Every structure is written in C-alpha cells, then in structure tokens.
Amino acid sequence: MAEPNTDLPGDRLLAYLALSPSIAILILLVAVPMVTVFAMSMQHISLGELSGPFVGLRNFERVLADPAFLNALGNTFVWVFGSVAIEMALGLGIALLLNIDFRMRGIARAVILTPYLIPTVVAVLTWHYMFNDIIGVLNYLLMAVGLISQPLLWLNSTSMAMFSVILVGVWKFFPFVVIALMGILQAIPQEQYEAADIDGASALQKFWRITLPHIMPVFLLTALLRTIWTFHKFDIIYLMTGGGPIDATTTLPVLVYQQGFVDFALGRAAATAIITFAILGVLLAVYLHLMKRAEARQ
C-alpha cells in the first residue's frame, strides 16, 4: 500500500518550532520545580541551604510518623468534602432557580457571580472583619434576631474555625458550580419537559428522570474539579486563620508552608508536598477517566 499523504516537507519542523516556546515555559515552570522538590524531599537540608546530604526516604518516614501530618490530613478531608458538598448542593439549587424564566434573571445571574470575581485577599479581609467576635457584623446580626445569645468565636475557637473557613470558601466558589451547571441545564432540550408534561410527570419526576441524568456527567466532573482545587487551596485558609487556632485549620498545603518557611525544614516540607501531590494525582486520574467516559458518551 502506498504511503498516505499526510504532511508537506517542513511541516514537522514548523510544528516543533511553533510548540517550542510553550514547551520551554512548561519545562521551566512545571518540570524544573517538580524535579527540584522531588530531589529536596530526599535530602537533609539545613537552615539557609537549598540542598544537603542524601537521606533516602527518611523525610517521608518522619512526616508520616508526625501527628501534625495526620492532623493536617484529617483537616484537609474535612475542608475539602465539607466545602465541595455544600458548594455542589448550593450551586445546583441556585442553578435550577436561575434556569427558571423570570424578570430580572439577567441581573440575578450577574449578582450571583460576584463572589467569584472579587479578589481573594479583599474577600478574606472583609470576612475577617465580619467574623470579628466583638465588632463583627455577623455576631451583631445573629444576636439582633435572637438566634444566639452571646457572640460566637468564629475564627478563634478550635471547634468553629474550620466551619467559618469552609463558609468563606463556599461563598467564594459556589458561583463556579452555578456557571457550570447552568450551562448544561440550558442544553437540555425543552421538548423533553414538554413530552413529560403531556405524559403526566410531576415536577419531581421530571427532575429525577430528565434533569438529573442530563446534568450528571457535568455535575460529577465539576465536583471532582472543585475537589482538586479545594484540596490544594492555600490562600483562603492562610489569610483567615494562618492554620489556627493551634492547628485546627492546618491543611496539607498550610502544613507544607509551615514546615518549609516557619520551621525551615525544606526536606520535610518537600516530602509533605510530594505526598499531597500523590493524593491529588489519584484524584486527577479519576477526573481524566470520567472526562474520557463523558466524551465517549457524546
């Protein structure tokens, strides 16, 4: 059989030339730091140094045996699943509401999206003021309507701090879920609902039999994407509580920061980062698998 005609002479060269800037940037910004961190995780690095003697897996042993690590791992799961569960439920509810045709819907949509557009630092500092035990508006309002009788220690009690941080995270990121789900909701053919109306289906039956199966692939992918992003979220927690009080909100990324830039144990920090990366790697593999399946279904 003859060679099929695929490319003209020089096409390949041009392709590599066109790709090379992107490849260079990726190597510089992704591959080099990753290899460096991996190397660091197996060295004993003293204060002020960037490398040191090779110690094999000792850093990993020490990290895994450290109660601070297990605490951070537990906190991370509470933070991730708490945030994502509430974000998804709230996002779905609001997306369904915004999918109904009503006056001012355009304005309502824009308003809902604003938390996502506000810079994290601005949002966190504002929430910080609102959470303040003494001068904060949240305690004032809740006491004014009589829901609580004394001020809550939103950020300063070990039992409440995680809840407060999740609250801010949810507030900041549920609009993302709304955007993603609104897109797929609008793609459901209207005739399906009309056919169901004629067939005699109730609103709940229509939701279960039409809406939910239609949005499920996007819903799952969004949940997983939010899980991955929430997992390595650093700025909200660090700016709100610094990981405290004590270590109540120390998640794995916060722990990496503390080990690296407070304790200056770069080797251990690198080992913790690698473990975090491995967990994320598993989540990413699941995400890519689901994505491929969703594409195959199209």
Added chain:
Amino acid sequence: MALVEVKQITKKFGAYSAISNVSLTAQDGKFLILLGPSGCGKTTLLRMIAGLELPTYGDIVIGGKVATRLHPKDRNIAMVFQNYALYPHLTIYENVAFPLRVRGFSGDIDKKVKWATSLVGIEHLLERKPRQMSGGERQRTALARSLVRDPSVFLLDEPLSNLDAKLRHSAREELRQFQERIGVTSIYVTHDQVEAMGLGDRICVMQGGVVRQLGTPEEIYLNPADTFVASFIGSPPMNLISDEGRTIGFRPEMFLPESAFDPSEALYRTEFTVQRIEYLGGDRILYGMVGASLPSSKAIARLPATIGTLPEVGTTAKFAMRLSDIRYFDGEGKAVEQSRRHEARLVVNG
C-alpha cells in the same frame, strides 16, 4: 376517540399575533393536517391544543369538554415531537413505559409496552438506548410512547421531517395505515404538501396566522380558496396570471399543446413561448411566456411523457387548456365563486 374543536383562537406574543381568530374542527377518528409555510402559526396552534401554550383568546374543546385551561396531562392527548423528545438515559422499554409509570398505571405495564412496541415493529429493540437507534426507529419509539396509554387525540408535529426522503415515504404510508387501524383523531402539522396530500382526510392550509382553506386534498388542489393556496399547493404551483384587476389560474399539468386535446372540447387557446425545458423522468417541465389573448407573463407547463413531440426551446407553440380547468380569483386574490365564473369566463373569451 374525540372531537377536537378550536373556537375563535387568537394567540399573541407581545404585540405580534401568531394566530388570529382561528376556528376549526378535527373530526372524530379522522386525520386532519395543518399545512403551511414556516411561521404560519400551525405549530403554535398544535401546542395550544396540547396545552403547552395558553391561547390569548378563544377556547379549545376536546371531546365536548372545554380544555383551554386544562394541564396537558389532563387532556388525554399524546404528542409526537419533531425531534421525538425521547429520554436519552432510558432504554426504549422505559421510554415507552414512562407515561404509564408516572401516572401510576395499575395494570400490567409489561403487557402494554409489548403491545405498543409490536404495533410499530420495534419489539426487538427494547433494551437499546435512543442513541443506538436509527431515525426511523426513534420515530417509531415516539409513536409507541404516545399510544401506550390509549390517548383520545394524537398530535404530531412534523414527525417525518428528520427522516431521509426514502424512509419518509415508507414511514408516511405506515403512519397512515396505523392511524386507520387504531382510529384515533389525529392532528398533524407539516410544511410538506406531499405529506399533507398523502396523509390527510382533510387539510387546513394556514398562512400568516389565519386559515386560508379547510377541505379534502381534492378540494384544496382543484378549487383553491385563494391565490395563496393555489400557489402553495402543487409542484410546480398553479400558474397565476393577472389580468385587469383579477387573476386567472391554471395548473401546469392542464396546460398542454393544443394537439393533445380533442378538438370538440371547450378549450381556451393561447400561445406559449418555451424558454427552458426540465426533464423529470416521467414528466417534462416547460418554462416560458404565455401571450396572444393573455397578458404576456411567465407560465409553466407540465407535460407527461405520453406527449411525444415537444416544442423546441425558443419557439412559440399553440397551447390550450379546458375552460373547466381555469380558476378565477378577484382583485384580493379570493376565488370567484361558481355562480360568478360564467360571467368571468365570458370576459376572458371576449
């Protein structure tokens, strides 16, 4: 089984009237076609009968009961959508069973599903999902789903338009046989006049939100109520020639070389200059200009293959038509009634 009456229905979307004061009756067990170009209001009318739209004015009466404000599920109608609106996540079996399940049907669902699917010949595909089926099979599934709960009225919104031409022909035939067998009042929306002529007991021709004519396919073809119906039905459409404030109409297949007629017949004779000839196998379409006694204007003649000798392109030949085949329309395009035809004919001959 039920009579469907549309009583003085008007539908406005804002300031725009999609339907203006339409009244018609779909007879019990018969096939009524709503035919018209896009935007004529035929689908809107069907959706109002289904209960998916509320008429601005007027009433819908189904089986003697005012249904104008009834929820679609309480009208005992079934509807087949243009793109079938099958539920993509359910199997064919579950799609067909859906209307029974959501209504809490107490009888044997399995038996009903098998009955409905065997009526349309898809009983061997029950485990498939809609996306694994061909267009024709999906269309049958939609039919089975709509008939599974014994509706008294069938509404069909261009159900054949997503099929390819060959399949559409056989599906049309099946649909007609199927409707006759189950004898359900059916209202069918289409923009395809061939479909309308082939399927309908009666055809309602709509345009601009009003009914232009309601009648049997023969009535509509032979005696169009106005110039719109005359030019919308028939392929190629009726020749319409304006002459002194009125319009003369004749079908291309009635307009033949003079030699094709018996000389003793009452003929209207004229001249036809042929500009182009199109071969369609069985027929030939001649495009040209009429002249002589008629005002010079474009016309089309459709000659069956049985007429051997054709005039050559560029020549003028003697053509004729039977006086009885000529239709007359007044200045507003309305057909001139039988009693006044004689008078009009005299004017033409004079």
